[in-house]
Amino acid sequence: MKLKENGARIVGLVIDYVNGEIDRWEFDLDYSGYVVDYFPAFEREHPRLARRFADTIEWSYANCSWMSNDQFRDEMADALARFAGKVKEIDLL
Secondary structure: OOOOHHHHHHHHHHHHHHOOOOOHHHHHHHHHHHHHHHHHHHHHHOHHHHHHHHHHHHHHHHHHOOOOHHHHHHHHHHHHHHHHOOOOOOOOO
């Protein structure tokens, strides 16, 4: 997957957090701003990837922010893997 400028900025921030290059406090401060600033252009660049981002990374951020730092980092790593298509979804039904 090759992201253009705006998608790469947002996903790059998540990668930096998952890799431990920035701490949770800095990630939380920057993430919302990045989404506000870059997501609309990301949607224009790659509509389907932007939707996948919203369904994986943004969903995890919005629904798991209550977790401890280590749990949240693991969840964001899992969301990043789902976004990249590295993990098969499990159908339990």
